[in-house]
Amino acid sequence: MFTQVAIGSALAFIVGAVIGYFIDRIRRGSAYQSYAQILKQAELDSENLLKSQKLEAKEELLKRRESLEEEVNKQREELWAVEKKLSKRENALEDQQADFLKKEAMIQTTQSKLASRSKAVEAREQELERALKKQQEELFKISGLDRETASQMLLDRLDKDLKNETGALILKHQNELKQSCDKIARETIGMAVQRFASGHVAETTVSTVDLPEEEMKGRIIGREGRNIRAFEKATGVDVIVDDTPGVVVVSAFDNVRRQIGKMSLQKLVNDGRIHPARIEEVVEETQKELEEYIQTMGQSACQEVNISGVNPKIVDLLGRLHFRTSYSQNVLRHSIEVSALTGIMAEQLGLDGTIARRCGLFHDIGKAADHEMEGGHPAVGAQLLKRYGESQEVVHAAAGHHDDIRPDYIYTVLVAAADACSASRPGARRDTLEKYVRRLEELETLVCGFPGVDHTYAIQAGREVRVIVDADQVNDREAAKMCKDIAKAIEDTLTYPGEIRVTVMRESRTVEYAR
Numbered sequence: 001m002f003t004q005v006a007i008g009s010a011l012a013f014i015v016g017a018v019i020g021y022f023i024d025r026i027r028r029g030s031a032y033q034s035y036a037q038i039l040k041q042a043e044l045d046s047e048n049l050l051k052s053q054k055l056e057a058k059e060e061l062l063k064r065r066e067s068l069e070e071e072v073n074k075q076r077e078e079l080w081a082v083e084k085k086l087s088k089r090e091n092a093l094e095d096q097q098a099d100f101l102k103k104e105a106m107i108q109t110t111q112s113k114l115a116s117r118s119k120a121v122e123a124r125e126q127e128l129e130r131a132l133k134k135q136q137e138e139l140f141k142i143s144g145l146d147r148e149t150a151s152q153m154l155l156d157r158l159d160k161d162l163k164n165e166t167g168a169l170i171l172k173h174q175n176e177l178k179q180s181c182d183k184i185a186r187e188t189i190g191m192a193v194q195r196f197a198s199g200h201v202a203e204t205t206v207s208t209v210d211l212p213e214e215e216m217k218g219r220i221i222g223r224e225g226r227n228i229r230a231f232e233k234a235t236g237v238d239v240i241v242d243d244t245p246g247v248v249v250v251s252a253f254d255n256v257r258r259q260i261g262k263m264s265l266q267k268l269v270n271d272g273r274i275h276p277a278r279i280e281e282v283v284e285e286t287q288k289e290l291e292e293y294i295q296t297m298g299q300s301a302c303q304e305v306n307i308s309g310v311n312p313k314i315v316d317l318l319g320r321l322h323f324r325t326s327y328s329q330n331v332l333r334h335s336i337e338v339s340a341l342t343g344i345m346a347e348q349l350g351l352d353g354t355i356a357r358r359c360g361l362f363h364d365i366g367k368a369a370d371h372e373m374e375g376g377h378p379a380v381g382a383q384l385l386k387r388y389g390e391s392q393e394v395v396h397a398a399a400g401h402h403d404d405i406r407p408d409y410i411y412t413v414l415v416a417a418a419d420a421c422s423a424s425r426p427g428a429r430r431d432t433l434e435k436y437v438r439r440l441e442e443l444e445t446l447v448c449g450f451p452g453v454d455h456t457y458a459i460q461a462g463r464e465v466r467v468i469v470d471a472d473q474v475n476d477r478e479a480a481k482m483c484k485d486i487a488k489a490i491e492d493t494l495t496y497p498g499e500i501r502v503t504v505m506r507e508s509r510t511v512e513y514a515r
Contacts, residue, residue, distance in 0.1 A: 400412045
């Protein structure tokens with residue numbers, strides 16, 4: 001039993017070993033077969049990959065070739081376009097050159113023609129001159145006049161004709177100008193006011209200092225003039241020492257400097273010690289005193305018209321107006337008067353009286369600094385008031401109270417009216433008698449110099465001149481021209497405030513008696 005089992009087991013083992021061998025052989029054969037297939041498949045894949053790479057390379061080369069060909073074609077087209085432009089320009093230049101050659105030929109021919117014509121004209125002119133000379137000689141023989149007499153007669157006749165035509169034109173233009181006379185009058189008055197504002201300083205440029213004795217003049221001058229030179233250098237004024245007994249004159253255009261010089265010289269004369277060191281000490285002391293006095297005068301003016309909150313710089317300028325006069329009218333008192341009038345009118349109209357008084361007080365503030373800044377005192381005052389923070393109404397009143405600009409505020413109109421009232425009231429301003437008479441004499445003398453003038457009368461304080469002409473020498477048209485010439489001569493020769501009216505009168509009378 002055991003033997004059979006052992007034999008069966010051995011047979012089973014043998015059979016299993018044989019079966020395993022065959023199975024292993026079968027596996028190995030299939031492995032060999034799959035490896036060969038893999039190698040073959042790899043070769044096929046590599047060939048396919050190589051072919052695809054070659055195709056891609058060929059396609060890329062083709063694309064690059066096409067792009068290069070496109071670029072080359074573009075460059076060729078551009079070159080062709082440039083070549084066309086150059087050819088066109090070349091053709092145009094050739095055409096221009098041909099035109100230039102044609103024009104040059106035409107110019108040469110024209111020059112030759114002009115040369116021939118000029119020669120012919122010269123020959124004709126010479127012939128005409130000979131003919132004219134011959135005719136003139138014959139005319140002189142026939143008329144019995146020489147050349148000078150005939151020329152004078154012709155010129156007199158032409159002058160008379162021209163005077164008649166000029167007078168007619170003047171009358172025509174005067175009739176046309178009547179339509180715009182209001183505008184012309186406003187412009188003339190504005191210019192006259194500006195000239196008047198700057199022409200009054202000549203009357204108040206000197207001050208006199210009384211001396212206790214004549215020996216004081218020598219002490220003021222000093223050894224070799226050192227004292228007077230030191231005084232003039234320290235004060236900026238001119239000291240005039242002449243033969244007038246007991247008086248020394250201090251002259252300066254700046255009123256404050258002149259006042260400093262006058263006060264300093266009075267102190268030196270009273271003290272008796274006059275030398276350069278003492279002069280500098282006294283002048284410095286006087287300057288401080290006058291600055292305090294100016295501040296006091298400005299503050300008093302503000303308190304008098306009841307305004308407050310004024311910049312110290314404006315107060316200083318306001319105090320300086322105390323030393324400024326306009327035709328002998330003190331400018332500070334004039335400003336205070338204008339301030340009061342403006343405030344009263346504004347309150348009657350229901351406006352702000354404080355603003356109105358402020359506008360009136362500061363309307364001439366530019367006169368305190370018009371010698372230091374460029375421009376008339378309205379523009380200078382407006383700049384200063386704007387700089388120191390005044391309101392627009394006050395600034396505009398200072399700039400426009402002489403109608404230099406169009407009034408945008410009612411306060412400007414009120415200030416202008418008050419300014420006119422203060423300046424034109426009786427006793428406000430005066431002129432010296434000598435200057436008044438001299439101005440009338442100059443006006444009458446200038447007008448009497450015109451030919452044909454019979455009498456001349458300057459009336460209305462020199463604001464009008466009436467001219468009576470000889471009716472036999474001057475006709476109506478010549479009178480109109482003479483009136484225009486007289487007005488122009490007055491403008492060019494004389495210096496005067498405002499305007500002067502010129503009236504030319506011509507009258508012819510015929511008298512006969514019945515017997």
